Amino acid sequence: MSAPAARRVEPVAEVPISVTVNARAVEAVVPARQLLADFLRDDLRLTGTHVGCEQGICGACTINLDGEPVRSCIMLAAQVDGSSITTVEGLASEGLSPLQQAFKDNHGLQCGFCTPGFLMTLATVDPDEYPGTDGIREAISGNLCRCTGYGGILQAVRTAWNRVEDG
Amino acid sequence: MKPPPFLYCRPRAVDEALAVLAEHGDEARPLAGGQSLVPMLNHRLARPGVLVDIGAITELQRMERRASDWLIGATVTQRRVERHSLEGCELLSLAVPFIGHRQIRARGTVGGSIAHADPAAELPAVALTVDATMVAAGRDGQRAIGASSFFAGPYMNSLADGEILSHVIFPVLPSTTRCSFKEFARRKGDFAVAGVAAAVDITDRVVSKARLTAFAIGSNPVRLPGAEGAIVGRSLDAADLDTAAEAAAAEIEPWDDIHGSPRYRRQIVAALLQRALQEVAP
Amino acid sequence: MADAFVLGSRPVYTGTHVTRRQDDALLSGRGAYVADLRRDDMAEIAVVRSTVAHGRIAAIRTAEAAAVAGVIAVITAADLTDVSPYPNFASAYTQTPGTFPLAQDKVRYVGSPVAVVLAENRYIAEDAAELVEVDYEELPAVTSLEDALDPDSPRLFEHWPNNRLLDLQPDDSEAAAILAGNRVLRRRYKMGRHTAMPMETRACMAEVRDGRLHLWCTNQHAHIARTTLSYVLPMAERDIRVVIPYVGGGFGLKQHLYPEDVVASWLALRHGRPVRFVEDRAEHMIAAAHARDHMVDIEAAIADDGRILAMRVQVVQDLGSAEIFPGAWCPALTTAAHMTGPYDIGHCAVSVAAVATNKTPGGSYRGFGVPEAVFALERFIDEIAAEVGVDRLDLRRSMLLQSEDLPYKTASGALLDSGSFAESFEKVVELGEAAHRRAAAQHGTDQQSRVGVGYAVLFEGVSPTHHGASAHWAGHESCSIEVLPDGGVRVASGVTDQGQGTTTFVATLAADALGVPIETVEVELADSDSTPYGLGAFGSRQAVIGGGALLLAAGEVRDKVKRIAAHMLEATEDDLVIEAGRVHVAGSPEPAVTMAAIATRAVIRTMDLPPGMAPGLEATARYEPELMEHVPDERGRINASASYANAAHAAVIRVDLGTGEIEILDYILAHDCGRVINPPIVDGQIWGGIAQGVGGALYEDLRFNDLGQPQTAFMDYLMPSALEMPEVVIKHFESPSPNTPLGMKGVGEGGTVGPAAAIGNALAHALAEFNPQIRETPLSPAVVRAMIPDRGAAT
The missing domain is CATH 3.30.365.10 (Aldehyde oxidase/xanthine dehydrogenase, molybdopterin binding domain)
Structure with missing residues (x-):
């Protein structure tokens, strides 16, 4: 190859990152292997992001990363350098957002452990991409709930998304 | 379920990544979206000494319509493909929604899925069906690998040591090609128990060319030459569908796991292939 | 009920939707859940678990692990010199596993805790746990209930005469006499192994303050946990405080006081630092209680019109290794107590065995033996109807308890003092038949599928004694x-x-x-x-x-x-x-x-x-409810619950003939839990219960191979998502109990116990032309597909 020699990149055990979390700028040095969920929970004390499986299946740890819902248990903290994150703690500046209120009003939660993951998925996706109740089911299919059987959750989302057409 | 210790770097250019990979040899492993690799780290099933995060390399994020194909960079996310329906790449568009869930597709990459070569994954099946070309980048430059030789067994590809997958070239199919993608998973978003992909050219109401693939039945996706042969020149009526389904069930050698015996997988492949062909029939 | 149980002059909240305060x-x-609690000087543990199903521990080498930077201690059973085994208060009628918090000498399931690493954080603890080397002398594994019943099978516990922890054979002469003089039908039903799988895994944090042990944990009982710790650690109960903060679902799985709770407490006391254990999901799959795994053999004397005149039943529960406290045999007893269903079946003799196998210990899970009884009996009734040639609905009608039959004491001793058995059944039949007609109209021309409707009607003992499980606490x-x-x-x-x-x-x-x-x-x-x-x-x-x-x-x-x-x-x-x-x-x-x-x-x-x-x-x-009994009579009869709720289920399903997949089109449930306190909470319990019942009926399956190695990882443990759960129609009946405060009855289980039976019966209906044998759960697509002949016959 004729290009000049590549910049030398040194693998490290401790990684400096800059990230925006709930509109707050955070600078940190994280262990290379630290999971993003653990960084949020242990280092930033944002324990509303729950860890249910650590293998990207249950959805409890879902956060908003640069506008997309992602699973924070299968990302490394090091990977979010330069990104912007919202967690459940950042959903409302005070009180409850309309979505959160709809969950409360429609008994959309029981034990509450999976709830932040549902909220972060729903708060991040575009409702228009998920029409009708079937659309809501599709939107939340990556989040497992073991208490509600989803009835209260569907009703909460229909309320929050102004859908009365079916259900 | 915490990852074992490793060193980490985040190069900004392919050359930088290749240099680190060369320096650390077998110890080093590229990290794309991480949707398969990080769970493996958490299970301690993977123990790389060095993780080379290729997520910040902009040249791997290209997505371009070219004269007769689409060039899709290795770290283009599945979500990005889902959002833009790629004209001429219908099979890819049909397959992507089957990958995991929205949260997985947001991080999961086209190249990562193909390089990971999970036997039950959708994109390797698409690549095989449409004869996509995988382009590897190594210290000696780029190298094209056809889909039929890229997949080298379960979770194995034919990239050489020190190479990374740079991009995938999906040919744009003619408008006479009809596509269908069917998979059966226990729940939506789960890995397939079995699946089929079909790209069938119809000329004058008969099949002029057929590319049929079954996946999640063995080490890698496989083309179904027997079923393909059975429908070329046919109009895809009910009897043709039966013949093709029987041929497919007979020519695959499915494996056994807790979700299905070989016999069951043959039955599903037959049923799914019938449905796929019904969909593309003239 | 006595006037003591009254609301005040003007109740305004009871019976309305009071939103929840949490x-x-x-x-x-x-x-803040347990995993969210944090102390500055907190240490964390990781558990070294057995990789073999059955074996003797020849050696444990911990030195390399102990040398890892950040490791505080590595302990094995040998270090717990001052700890007592879990007690067994049921030794009069059960064998004693002698469970110790860490494996002594032998391991009896993959996942059994063998050693524990205490380290500065979980990452380091896991690094070190990998370095603990355990040598096992492997022994042949007993991996199924049938194997365990075989008197020649290897014994899990050398001091037992066989692998039967419990073996109760009450006098069945009355039933036998009736069987001898009538047409007899015999069937065997099995319910597979699945479990609660709460979204929050188990967790605890132990901290010593002012000489007292404070344990924050996910257990379902603060006081029973405290007392049990005082027995096992052992230490004065006054020196222990147990706190249960927010818990992410229990469903019975968190009823048990697990080894990690004891070990974390012991380590906190020994090392003077707060100690936290947060179970990861991989551990949860093998080390938190499993459930179900029952076999029910029914022999029944049948009248010409199909009515059941008498039943003789054998219930066998696979306990796994039985190393759990409280013990896990009580679901089998509960199955026995529900074998007559809400039917007028005068004679029912049930023998009960609970056997040890080299699998994860079974334990409590919502439904607790009742789904097994309902699946067996309700499938059996549909099979009788088919065999005798009578309508399955009329057959139920001819046996169902009517309101004038109440109060009614079942042959198993349950006192049904109130209920809407026939009424709730007729309601779901009306709605179920209509839904089936709609489904048939919509899908009837589809050659690739069949539709069917199935029913289940049931009663469920709620608010029971604890004595059946612990032989210690009452109610x-x-x-x-x-x-x-x-x-x-x-x-x-x-x-x-x-x-x-x-x-x-x-x-x-x-x-x-x-x-x-x-x-x-x-x-x-x-x-x-x-x-x-x-x-x-x-x-x-x-x-x-x-x-x-x-x-x-x-x-x-x-x-x-x-x-x-x-x-x-x-x-x-x-x-x-x-x-x-x-x-x-x-x-x-x-x-x-x-x-x-x-x-x-x-x-x-x-x-x-x-x-x-x-x-x-x-x-x-x-x-303490007066009518609740704690010990059965000489014929095994017991009124073990303070109240009995009832429900009727209908499932309308569509079966894909190509893949064997079952899609639930409609699910209808009529439920009666007496006086309702909070309607949305009651509905939420029912929906959630149905989801768990559907999971067990169709999706969830904890499998082991012949070596006793677990085959179901979390990714294969298929809890229903929103796409697998149907819309549910709930109809409420309110038959207040005359014997409970305000006439209330518990609502937690009614959704869970019916789906396997209703869906199984719907499947039999849908596939009637193929005469399928539907006697086991889960009804996975592969199992269903095997009931369908290959192409040609089907289309």
């Missing part, structure tokens, strides 16, 4: 109520909240029983230091029994409020009403005295109390 915190991420619950000088109310109870809404129902009943605004009621649960001794959450008991204790305590407080108010108002107690925190004469809102004025007089200005009245405005009460 929700604001939970919705904004402020609810009471407790409540303390104190009115503070400003009129605010503090309620402390032994019940606990894993998300069911316990806190909210306690506040609801207390507010109505005392006549105060609900906002003025503070509820304290699940801290053994600040609540009276109670038994907590199991068997859908908390509203009934916890509610009973609450109403008794509130009644005492209310009486005193009225006495003081009568003195202040110069009125007669009987003329007074309490509403919105004010006491006045009925019909004239003024003059009134406030709860604050009354309480101030009761605890501060005590010189102003009526002459002779003792100071204070508080009461502690305990409620």
Whole structure:
């Protein structure tokens, strides 16, 4: 190859990152292997992001990363350098957002452990991409709930998304 | 379920990544979206000494319509493909929604899925069906690998040591090609128990060319030459569908796991292939 | 029920949708679960678990692990010299596993805890745990219930005569005599192994403060956990405090006091640092209690019209290694107690065996033996109908208990004092048949699928004794109520909240029983230091029994409020009403005295109390249902529950003939839990219960291979998502029990126990042309597809 020699990149055990979390700028040095969920929970004390499986299946740890819902248990903290994150703690500046209120009003939660993951998925996706109740089911299919059987959750989302057409 | 210790770097250019990979040899492993690799780290099933995060390399994020194909960079996310329906790449568009869930597709990459070569994954099946070309980048430059030789067994590809997958070239199919993608998973978003992909050219109401693939039945996706042969020149009526389904069930050698015996997988492949062909029939 | 159990003069909250008080915190991420607790000097543990199903421990080498930077200690059973095995209070009729917190000498399942690493954090603890080397002398594994019943199978416990922990064979001569003179039908049914799988795994954090052990944990019972720790550690119970913070679902799985709770406590006491254990999901799959895994053999004498005249039943439960406390055999007893269903079947003799195998210990899970009984009996009735050639609905009608039959004592000893068995059944039949007609019209021409409808009708013992599981604790619950000088109310109870809404129902009943605004009621649960001794959450008991204790305590407080108010108002107690925190004469809102004025007089200005009245405005009460029995009679009969709810289920399904996949098109449930306190919470319990029942019926399957190696990872454990759950239509019946406080019955299980039976029957209906044998769950697509002939026959 004729290009000049590549910049030398040194693998490290401790990684400096800059990230925006709930509109707050955070600078940190994280262990290379630290999971993003653990960084949020242990280092930033944002324990509303729950860890249910650590293998990207249950959805409890879902956060908003640069506008997309992602699973924070299968990302490394090091990977979010330069990104912007919202967690459940950042959903409302005070009180409850309309979505959160709809969950409360429609008994959309029981034990509450999976709830932040549902909220972060729903708060991040575009409702228009998920029409009708079937659309809501599709939107939340990556989040497992073991208490509600989803009835209260569907009703909460229909309320929050102004859908009365079916259900 | 915490990852074992490793060193980490985040190069900004392919050359930088290749240099680190060369320096650390077998110890080093590229990290794309991480949707398969990080769970493996958490299970301690993977123990790389060095993780080379290729997520910040902009040249791997290209997505371009070219004269007769689409060039899709290795770290283009599945979500990005889902959002833009790629004209001429219908099979890819049909397959992507089957990958995991929205949260997985947001991080999961086209190249990562193909390089990971999970036997039950959708994109390797698409690549095989449409004869996509995988382009590897190594210290000696780029190298094209056809889909039929890229997949080298379960979770194995034919990239050489020190190479990374740079991009995938999906040919744009003619408008006479009809596509269908069917998979059966226990729940939506789960890995397939079995699946089929079909790209069938119809000329004058008969099949002029057929590319049929079954996946999640063995080490890698496989083309179904027997079923393909059975429908070329046919109009895809009910009897043709039966013949093709029987041929497919007979020519695959499915494996056994807790979700299905070989016999069951043959039955599903037959049923799914019938449905796929019904969909593309003239 | 006695007048002791009454709400106040003007109940305004009971029966309405009171929104839950924890929700604001939970919705904004402020609810602190055990894993969210953190101390500056906290250390964490990782557990080294057995990789073999059955083996002798030849050697454990810990030196390399102990040398890892950040490791504080590595311990094995040999280090726990001052720890006692878990007790067995049922040794009169069970074998004793002698369970110790860490494996001694032998391991009996993959996942059994062998050693524990204490380190600065979980990452380091896991690094070190990998370095602990254990040598096993492997032994042949017993991996199925059938193998365990074989007297020649390898024994898990050398001091047992066989692998039967429990083997009860009551006198069946009456049933046998009837069987001998009639047509007999025999069938065997099996329910597979699945489990609760709460979204929050198990967790605990132990901390020593001022010489006392404080344990925050996910257990469902603060006091039973405290007592058990005092037995095992052992240490004085007064020196232990157990606190249960927010819990992410329990469903019975968190009823057991697990080894990690003991070991974390021991390490905290030994090392003087807070110690946290947060189970990861991979561990949860193999080390938290599994459930079900029953076989039910029915022999029945059948009349010409199909009616069951008598039954002889053998229930066998696969306990796994049985190394769990409380023991796990009680679901089999519960299956036995439900074998007649809500039918007039005069003779039913059930023998019960519970066997040990080299699998994860079974334990408690919502439904607790009842789904197994309902699946077997309701499938059996459909099979009888097919065999005899009668209509399956008419056959049920001919046996179902009618309201004039009540009270009715079942052949197993359950006292059904109220219920809507026939009415609820007819309601779901009406809706189910209509839904089936719609489905048939929509899909009838589809050659690739079939539709069918199936029914299940059932009763379920709720608010049961604990004695069946522990042979130690019985069935009471407790409540303390104190009115503070400003009129605010503090309620402390032994019940606990894993998300069911316990806190909210306690506040609801207390507010109505005392006549105060609900906002003025503070509820304290699940801290053994600040609540009276109670038994907590199991068997859908908390509203009934916890509610009973609450109403008794509130009644005492209310009486005193009225006495003081009568003195202040110069009125007669009987003329007074309490509403919105004010006491006045009925019909004239003024003059009134406030709860604050009354309480101030009761605890501060005590010189102003009526002459002779003792100071204070508080009461502690305990409620133990009178009719609940704890020990069966000589024929195995027992009225083990304080109440019995009932339900009828209908499932309309579509079966894909190509893949064997079952799609639930409609799910209809009529439920009767007596008096309803909070309608959305009741509906939520039912929906959630159905989801777990559907999971067990179709998706969830904990498999082991012949070596006893677990085959089901979390990614293969298929809990239903929103796409697998149908819409549910719920119809409510309210038949208050004459024998429970307010006529309440528990609601926690009714959704869970019916789906396997209803869906199984729907499948039999849909595939009737193929005459399928549907006698096992889960009904996975592969299993269903095998019932369907290959192409040609099907299309």
